[in-house]
Amino acid sequence: MADNTNRQAPGEIKFSYGGQAVIEGVLMRGANTAAIAVRNPQGQIVIHEQPLNKTLYRGRIARTPFLRGLVGLWDAMGLGTRALMWSADVALTEETEEKQKSTFDGPIGFATIAFSLLIGIGLFFLLPTTAATGIGNLLGITSSDNAAIVETTDDATETTEANTGGQGFIFYEALPIGWEATVINFIEAVIQLGILIIYISVIGQMNDVKRLFGYHGAEHKTINAYEAGADLTPENVAKFPIEHPRCGTAFLLTVVFVSVFVFSLLGRPPFIWLIISRVIFIPVIAGISYELLKWSASNMHRGWVRVIVKPNLMLQHLTTREPDLHMIEVAITSFKRVLLSEGLIKDTEAAIPAPRPEAAYGPAVGD
Numbered sequence: 505m506a507d508n509t510n511r512q513a514p515g516e517i518k519f520s521y522g523g524q525a526v527i528e529g530v531l532m533r534g535a536n537t538a539a540i541a542v543r544n545p546q547g548q549i550v551i552h553e554q555p556l557n558k559t560l561y562r563g564r565i566a567r568t569p570f571l572r573g574l575v576g577l578w579d580a581m582g583l584g585t586r587a588l589m590w591s592a593d594v595a596l597t598e599e600t601e602e603k604q605k606s607t608f609d610g611p612i613g614f615a616t617i618a619f620s621l622l623i624g625i626g627l628f629f630l631l632p633t634t635a636a637t638g639i640g641n642l643l644g645i646t647s648s649d650n651a652a653i654v655e656t657t658d659d660a661t662e663t664t665e666a667n668t669g670g671q672g673f674i675f676y677e678a679l680p681i682g683w684e685a686t687v688i689n690f691i692e693a694v695i696q697l698g699i700l701i702i703y704i705s706v707i708g709q710m711n712d713v714k715r716l717f718g719y720h721g722a723e724h725k726t727i728n729a730y731e732a733g734a735d736l737t738p739e740n741v742a743k744f745p746i747e748h749p750r751c752g753t754a755f756l757l758t759v760v761f762v763s764v765f766v767f768s769l770l771g772r773p774p775f776i777w778l779i780i781s782r783v784i785f786i787p788v789i790a791g792i793s794y795e796l797l798k799w800s801a802s803n804m805h806r807g808w809v810r811v812i813v814k815p816n817l818m819l820q821h822l823t824t825r826e827p828d829l830h831m832i833e834v835a836i837t838s839f840k841r842v843l844l845s846e847g848l849i850k851d852t853e854a855a856i857p858a859p860r861p862e863a864a865y866g867p868a869v870g871d
Contacts, residue, residue, distance in 0.1 A: 560575060
């Protein structure tokens with residue numbers, strides 16, 4: 505049981521714990537270890553613990569402002585995706601332990617991560633960039649270099665459209681830093697946010713995803729309870745808020761707003777370079793967003809900071825649901841394994857609860 509005494513003990517690891525929901529379970533990450541707890545079809549909580557790469561998570565990059573945001577990006581796309589694959593094996597099938605371990609790492613895992621990354625870049629970066637460019641063209645903010653040819657005759661001046669073969673949309677005239685570029689970049693950000701909200705809202709109607717969001721709520725409540733110094737029991741944890749300022753959903757919203765500022769400093773380069781810039785600046789934007797999120801989370805005691813982060817907290821309701829006590833039990837079990845790995849609690853306090861067949865594949869969590 506984690507309490508204030510343990511947190512104030514000498515030699516305690518000062519760390520901002522975090523995690524994410526997986527299928528029928530929760531991933532929790534500490535300073536040294538990631539622990540995944542998943543309830544299998546028999547109602548048992550199955551645990552997978554994995555040491556974290558020392559260089560990546562505790563090396564110089566993890567201590568360097570702006571660069572450490574890359575670790576958070578890896579958490580979301582790397583460790584998180586592989587954890588989802590492992591949880592699917594446990595929760596949805598009855599595979600052997602060897603099979604479960606083999607799908608957590610290896611070529612298939614890394615191929616899935618790469619594919620997910622490509623889909624994410626295409627859907628949330630390249631598509632909004634292309635759409636915003638087209639809207640700018642329709643509004644007349646951007647224009648093609650050869651979109652029209654002016655012909656002067658003795659009687660009148662006639663303007664005829666050149667046959668660009670549809671290339672005017674792509675080969676537009678680049679915009680320097682200024683309000684025109686800022687307007688289009690803002691439109692791009694709005695499209696990004698719109699796609700994000702629509703995507704989450706649509707998949708959030710699925711019962712399985714509602715359960716996933718329930719486990720996300722359980723993860724938030726557990727971290728909130730621990731940071732408040734409460735005893736980690738399902739009944740206690742259930743009383744805490746479902747929002748958390750360091751949530752990955754809040755990170756995504758922060759990325760959208762930071763991208764407006766960063767890309768406005770670049771103007772609106774030619775289309776090909778525009779697409780390239782959106783990809784190569786992902787680490788820059790992630791780094792800035794991470795620092796902003798980390799700063800706001802540590803300053804939530806200030807009233808004006810709470811006002812600023814309110815949209816982030818509101819957006820989290822798209823990806824969280826009120827969990828039941830069984831879900832919270834899984835989240836607590838995962839988190840206690842992390843605390844045990846860091847010597848903050850005893851073995852007896854991190855014991856895996858007895859199987860609860862009634863908790864396996866329970867009813868979908870409501871709104």
